């Protein structure tokens with residue numbers, strides 16, 4: 001079976017939480033659910049710890065991940081967090097035409113956030129449900145058309161022309 005699902009980057013708050021689990025638990029959960037549905041997932045806390053100090057390393061890997069992703073799934077659930085990095089990630093992704101899906105209670109009144117949001121959900125569960133309704137295997141993510149393999153190992157939708165770099169699943 002072809003695994004041609006879109007790639008999802010798990011954005012949201014990371015620094016300054018009382019527990020590291022608040023940062024990792026929802027991401028691990030989302031990763032499991034989305035990968036089972038055929039998505040590829042880029043988790044920014046992979047290989048990280050709360051004591052990391054190399055800002056350049058952290059920011060640059062995150063930006064590279066976002067450039068590779070099709071979708072930003074964004075946690076915006078803590079009203080006491082500034083979301084400085086998350087806000088910059090959202091704008092960076094938006095400029096590159098990524099789909100931005102936000103879940104959580106925080107910053108609902110922000111005009112800047114509303115402007116850069118394609119889908120807003122109250123909970124992670126709702127955001128995942130929205131993503132799981134999408135067809136991702138062998139069918140075009142956007143229109144449901146047939147994905148046709150190209151010689152350069154990418155795939156193109158016969159209906160809408162959407163291209164995706166695919167991977168053969170063993």
Ligand SMILES: [Zn+2]
Nearest residue numbers: 140143157160
């Ligand atoms: Zn299509």
